[in-house]
Amino acid sequence: MAAVVDEARTGRRRRVLTLVAGLLLAGTAVITTQLHREGEPGVAVPVVPHSTHRAGEYREGTLIVAKGAASAPEPVTIRYKPRFGAPVLFMECATDEGYPLGYRVAVAANGVPVFETPCNRLNPEIADWRGLVVGREAVVTVVVSSEAQVAGAEPPVVPPGLEVRVSIGEPVPVDEYPLPPRPPQLWSVEEQVALEDGEVLLRSDPTEPSRVQQVTAVLPEHGLYRFVTNAPGRVLLDFGGVVRTSGSWTYSGFVSVHKLPVGGGEVTITVRPENHRGDWALLLMR
Template sequence: MVGFDEFVVGRSPRLLRLAYLLTGDHAHAEDLLQTALARSWSAWRRIAEDPEPYVRRVLVNTYNSWWRRRWNAERPTAVLPDRVLDSPQSGVDDRDEVWRALGRLPDQQRAVLVLRYFEDLTEAQIADVLGVSAGAVKGYAAKGLAKLRLDPTLLASSVLPEAPPGTERLGGVRDRIRSRRRQRLIAVGAACAVIVALVVGYALFPRAHAVVLPPTERRIAGFAEYADGHRVVAAAQGTYQHPVSFTWTPTTLDIEVLPICDGGLDIRMAVNFNGFPSNWVSCSGRGGTTFTLGPSDLARRGVKLGEPTAVTVTVDNMRTGGPGPAVGRMSLGIGERVPFDQYPFPARPARLAPLEPQTFGGSSYASVTLSAAGPHSVTVPWGAATILLCASRTPGILRVTVDGRPLKPQTWWDYQAGVHQIQLESADTSSGITAAVGSTVTVTVEAEKTSGDWYVSITPNVELHPDR
């Protein structure tokens, strides 16, 4: 366990180097270091086993808060201070030494340090760019910085001035600690006074405070306005006995048709656009099977951007071929696709549960899993059928390719980690995969926009059954 005084005297010169690199000024660096040490003193019992990482984090956070609030523009003064300037070539030499040391690092370590300290990206953003986990980003950064600290050319550099003796700094830190104690006592007293005033005011005037209810999610004819990457822009409700009609003016031709119906009955709803039949949707209770029409299909039914389109839906018959139900209510909605960067995602939970990969059974080969924290490419045998189970803990896009041929992108719009299944059959050439049964294929996953765990579980040579 390290004592506070011992830490300030022995370890602060190393921290002063970091402070100087952040501020570029020795006076500001000393001020920043003393502030960080004073703020760390109150937590010393908790961090005494290994205090340096905590103090370093406080120092960087303090610098960030200073940078946001300080004004760095010109300040008028009557007397110009004397400044000692380095020779012009010394700055070039120093930068060259740093770049050469950076170039000697492994690729991943160099990439993480450049993105973190030159592009100012967060760990989550770096993980998204490089396609690795946040933990891997921390590991690469720590190893890269450790190698730079031991680089002989940087150790011999005279970029940084010598630090003042640690005992002088310790006295300044002690003064700051006493000042912080006085400020906290004053703040606690003021807070207690405010709380007492609020309690007394509430007791005397209990009806003066209106109750504010949380906002409710907007719903259109029973549909949430936003769901699964779509915005419901037109919808209507009706009964099984009478057709449901409404008018929709499209702003995009990338749409989905969404059903809702009463009870547990499995019904078919026939959908017409401008009097032309298009398709039917199966509906059972609050959900059902949606269907998508491409721009050419919509154009054949007279659907044009910016022009009103008449949509009509009727109950066709039960899926078993019998007559339609006698009583019930149904809804039909048109959901227009929203670009990923414009979608109103739900608030990120304070804590995300771990994502446990699922696998598909019934194969003579073991499943292989690609994940955010592991490899993103693998070679597997190509059988009669291959099943891919995909999931992401956060909103994002997974782009899967098989031997370089892209499959349909898999997209998530919330934090529920829904599992998407992709079934590839060797007899189906629609995917464009031409590998022969018994050969091997390479499956690669590229993650976009994700900020948490994801996985793709690959089960090759699956034996398909009629009930699956």
């Protein structure tokens, strides 16, 4: 398994959290101690320009700037003027009975395909927002389709009563986001790390959680990494130049699991927290 060049701690893992969110990509899950979904942008947002705080609806580190809905098979079409670039889309496929599985959504910006993903799930980590131009009106379309539940079978017809709801959120600086009150005692990241079956690649500075941390490690060709935190804050995870965005927006215990974006050799890993409020750790899973 991977060997960490810098000193790392290991621990045996027993699952104490509850799986509540779905796949980011195949084999990827998000885990948290509460019913909480991570709003990880499809592409990294290295810099979020500061702006005057505005009242409005906030969700998972973003300000909701536009909404739309349609009944299948009609597409959802939303026009808005992007301020920063890559947004986060929150998409729901709903019926009177709830939020059924088995449906996919295809997203396009100004006619350019962005990504496809199961509905009622998170945005994928890789998305193509080249069709979006900051400052120019954009047309975002979301089309729903069904997917076969058994390999080789014909996908079912999308029922006409299926409603597709879409909200577009733009990332905002952490210090402008309406964070919940800090509890008297935070969930222990150290205790969770001790239960994990993995190597600690990097962890937060106890006196300065937003301090940039870096390590060089030998990564397997294929594998998973896990990010653990107990407080709000956007965190950029740089794997040798390939950046992923993570972080939480509550003070609940939060663990996210992802595929390694690179591997098969020595990689310099850099964690850049943005105004982080607590403890965090980055682990390479066994």
